[in-house]
Amino acid sequence: MGRVTERRRVLRIRGAAVAHRADTLVAEEPLEIRLNGRPLAITMRTPGDDFALATGFLVSEGVLAAAGEVANVVYCAGATADGSNTYNVVDVTLAPGVPVPDITLERNVYTTSSCGLCGKASLDAVRTATRLPVDPAGGPRLTPGALAALPERLRERQAVFDRTGGLHAAALFDADGTLLDVREDVGRHNAVDKLVGRALREGRLPLADQVLMVSGRASFELAQKAVMAGIPVLAAVSAPSSLAVDLARESGLTLVGFLRGDSMNVYAGEDRIALASVPAD
DSSP states (O other): OOOSEEEEEEEEEETTEEEEEEEEEEOOEEEEEEETTEEEEEEEEOSSOHHHHHHHHHHHTTSOOSGGGEEEEEEOSOOSTTOOOOSOEEEEEEOTTOOOOOOSSOOOOOSSTTSSOOHHHHHHHHHHHOSSOOOTTOSOOBOHHHHHTHHHHHHHTOHHHHHHSOOEEEEEEOTTOOEEEEEEESSHHHHHHHHHHHHHHTTOOSOTTOEEEESSOBOHHHHHHHHHTTOOEEEESSOBOHHHHHHHHHHTOEEEEEEETTEEEEEEOGGGBOOSOOOOO
16 A cells, blocks of 8 residues: 655755755545446555545435445555556445435535536535434534643644645544544545544444534535534634524534634634533623
């Protein structure tokens, strides 16, 4: 399999000090995801947890919702002209009886912000496809203090980021702030798919009592992935998009942005935030 990091020679300039040196970079390679032997999607990712990435992606597409719906996941050999295995092609075989989406026509993909769907169409697509809906009245209740501790706990577990400075991270926490799982990837959406895919394969979906924390902004695609996995709370260190907020409010997702120190904005689902009092509008 491909390595998570690679070394490259660079010219380093630090004021008057100039020298050539080796630098550690995050690896980035394409992954083709196949479904029952047919090409479905290609994503640029950091190698590792590829089976989780593929199955997590299929959760976000509404294809999978339980471990028993997967018959097999394998790397495909013969991906190059000489027949060698690049470990960049993964084939997911569905269990008998699991509906196979129509991939012979142009697919109605809504997992990226460049998909061509917008506004109401995107919200309708998620509402229609989700098999693990968020319970607006369920999920954990979190204090601001518990939320404030999450970014640092995530940062402490970003081992590859420490070496490269070039990775996004996503983590799952329980209501007490205990870190349950963390994944890193060059793509923030891939990091979330790896978390969700691992949970699927371990029979833990829906993640109805957990918090998803991401190291960057809260885009529509990340809110969508949270909803599709039944995650009730999404927290981000940066800003959400307007469509992410719309989806959160419509689906019952608690969405927290600009989570830095003891400061944060709650854009949706504020009933899950345990406050002594809330000022009137």
